[in-house]
Amino acid sequence: MSHRPRIQHCPACGHPVTYRIPPEDNRERATCTGCGTIHYENPLNVVGTVPAWEDQVLLCRRNIEPRYGLWTLPAGFMELDETTADGAARETDEEAGARFEMLGLFAVLNVVRVGQVHLFYRARLLDTTFHPGPETIEARLFHEHEVPWDQLAFRTVRETLLRYFEDRRQGQFGLHCADIS
Amino acid sequence: MSHRPRIQHCPACGHPVTYRIPPEDNRERATCTGCGTIHYENPLNVVGTVPAWEDQVLLCRRNIEPRYGLWTLPAGFMELDETTADGAARETDEEAGARFEMLGLFAVLNVVRVGQVHLFYRARLLDTTFHPGPETIEARLFHEHEVPWDQLAFRTVRETLLRYFEDRRQGQFGLHCADIS
Numbered sequence: 334m335s336h337r338p339r340i341q342h343c344p345a346c347g348h349p350v351t352y353r354i355p356p357e358d359n360r361e362r363a364t365c366t367g368c369g370t371i372h373y374e375n376p377l378n379v380v381g382t383v384p385a386w387e388d389q390v391l392l393c394r395r396n397i398e399p400r401y402g403l404w405t406l407p408a409g410f411m412e413l414d415e416t417t418a419d420g421a422a423r424e425t426d427e428e429a430g431a432r433f434e435m436l437g438l439f440a441v442l443n444v445v446r447v448g449q450v451h452l453f454y455r456a457r458l459l460d461t462t463f464h465p466g467p468e469t470i471e472a473r474l475f476h477e478h479e480v481p482w483d484q485l486a487f488r489t490v491r492e493t494l495l496r497y498f499e500d501r502r503q504g505q506f507g508l509h510c511a512d513i514s
Numbered sequence: 515m516s517h518r519p520r521i522q523h524c525p526a527c528g529h530p531v532t533y534r535i536p537p538e539d540n541r542e543r544a545t546c547t548g549c550g551t552i553h554y555e556n557p558l559n560v561v562g563t564v565p566a567w568e569d570q571v572l573l574c575r576r577n578i579e580p581r582y583g584l585w586t587l588p589a590g591f592m593e594l595d596e597t598t599a600d601g602a603a604r605e606t607d608e609e610a611g612a613r614f615e616m617l618g619l620f621a622v623l624n625v626v627r628v629g630q631v632h633l634f635y636r637a638r639l640l641d642t643t644f645h646p647g648p649e650t651i652e653a654r655l656f657h658e659h660e661v662p663w664d665q666l667a668f669r670t671v672r673e674t675l676l677r678y679f680e681d682r683r684q685g686q687f688g689l690h691c692a693d694i695s
Contacts, residue, residue, distance in 0.1 A: 342528035344521040344553075349528070357648065360593065372525075376592050377556050378631060411557050412541065416624035416693050417631055438622060438691055441633075443597035450559060450598055452622075467538065508689045510619050512597050 339363070345370045376448040379489075380420035381408020382456040383497050384433050389474035390494065391458060392481075393428045396470045400486035406453065406493060407431075421454045429472045430464025433457060440496060440509045442489045451489040451513075455497075455506060488513050520544070526551045557629045560670075561601035562589020563637040564678050565614050570655035571675065572639060573662075574609045577651045581667035587634065587674060588612075602635045610653040611645030614638060621677060621690045623670045632670040632694075636678075636687060669694050 340350055340363035348367025355362055355371050363372040383406055384391040392404040407428040411420040422435055436455035443450055463472040475481075477498045485491045492511055500506045521531050521544035529548025536543055536552050544553040564587055565572040573585040588609040592601040603616055617636035624631055644653040656662075658679045666672045673692055681687045 340525040342523055342525055344523055344525050347523035347528035347530070373591065374594055375558050376594060378559065410554065411631075413555055413557060413629045414626060416626055417622065418624075418691075438689065441598065441619060441622075443599075445595060445597055448594045450592075508619065510599075 340372050340374065343367060343370055344372060374448075376450055378411040378417065378420075379408050379449050379451045380411045380417050380424060380454075381406050381451070382421045382425045382433070382435070382454050383439060383493060384425055384429065384431055384456040384458050385497075386458040386461055386474055388501065389476050390480070390497065391429055391431060391463070391472060391474055393465060393468075393472045394470040395468065395486055397468045402470070403484050403486035404481050404490075405486040406490050408451065408453070408490075411452075417452050418454055421452070422456075425456060427466045428469050430466060431456075431472070432459040432462075434459060437506065438508060439506060440489075440493045440511070442492060442510070443512045444489060445512065446514070451487075451493075453489075453493045521553050521555065524548060524551055525553060555629075557631055559592040559598065559601075560589050560630050560632045561592045561598050561605060561635075562587050562632070563602045563606045563614070563616070563635050564620060564674060565606060565610065565612055565637040565639050566678075567639040567642055567655055569682065570657050571661070571678065572610055572612060572644070572653060572655055574646060574649075574653045575651040576649065576667055578649050583651070584665050584667035585662050585671075586667040587671050589632065589634070589671075592633075598633050599635055602633070603637075606637060608647045609650050611647060612637075612653070613640040613643075615640060618687065619689060620687060621670075621674045621692070623673060623691075624693045625670060626693065627695070632668075632674075634670075634674045 343365035346368045350363040352361040407425040409424040433456040440453040465472040524546035527549045531544040533542040588606040590605040614637040621634040646653040
């Protein structure tokens with residue numbers, strides 16, 4: 334989930350770019366020294382789920398960098414040609430190989446430092462058999478008191494899980510927006 | 515609010531790219547024929563507000579393409595180094611020159627056809643004096659029955675306004691998620 338590198342060459346024609354503020358703009362943009370095309374760089378969405386079975390939550394142990402070996406909710410970069418919910422479902426299928434029903438949007442977390450917005454949906458697991466893909470060492474269910482809080486891969490996973498268990502105790506799930514420093 | 519063009523040349527080294535499916539992936543990616551770097555293309559976020567003064571909503575008449583001359587809620591592409599709410603506030607300042615207080619997230623609308631997610635926040639106007647920027651011909655308040663429904667710039671603006679006025683009638687604002695075909 335690392336940030337996109339800055340542009341060195343024009344994706345349209347291949348000439349070097351220079352960073353300057355275009356007319357009627359107020360930010361430096363990659364501007365082609367050949368064809369003049371201006372290239373914009375914007376935040377990316379990471380989409381995932383909180384897959385639940387009764388009072389347990391499914392976590393996946395990462396088989397890839399970054400954060401190899403640490404635990405995460407199933408999540409990854411949103412792709413073109415899918416909705417945020419489609420992407421969250423796709424990642425849950427790819428990383429956990431779980432059968433589930435998608436529920437509502439639960440968390441929208443801004444991670445400005447890396448130029449990302451993380452969107453987590455709740456999901457209801459339909460059974461407890463998982464077939465994790467190659468990005469996952471192991472997928473298993475955790476009760477709240479079993480969650481490996483010091484072995485979580487991402488701050489957004491921690492913040493989402495904390496809010497999830499809190500809402501579960503209250504008996505009502507809300508939408509949670511937060512900024513992760 | 516058009517979609518980003520496909521990559522022709524490597525943003526890292528300038529060599530031509532070819533679209534192929536990388537190992538352990540399942541989608542075609544722009545892959546450099548020179549340095550081998552894989553470049554990912556992902557959806558963009560458009561962030562904006564529903565600025566309200568009592569039972570009226572502020573709309574801006576576009577002074578730019580696309581949809582020159584049509585009416586929109588203040589909104590634009592989210593930038594790096596800002597949160598979704600920061601970006602929505604910035605666009606409201608730039609396009610309407612309004613004084614306002616940001617409220618909660620109101621709509622998350624997927625527009626898969628153009629690879630965008632539109633996020634609208636509610637905002638409470640602090641006065642009715644607007645100083646629209648160069649992207650706006652005119653900024654003014656509309657009661658529901660005055661909204662120029664056939665002169666709105668974007669489908670997401672229409673869907674957001676419909677839900678806003680409906681929630682206002684009900685006396686409670688929720689979070690609305692929808693997919694725009």
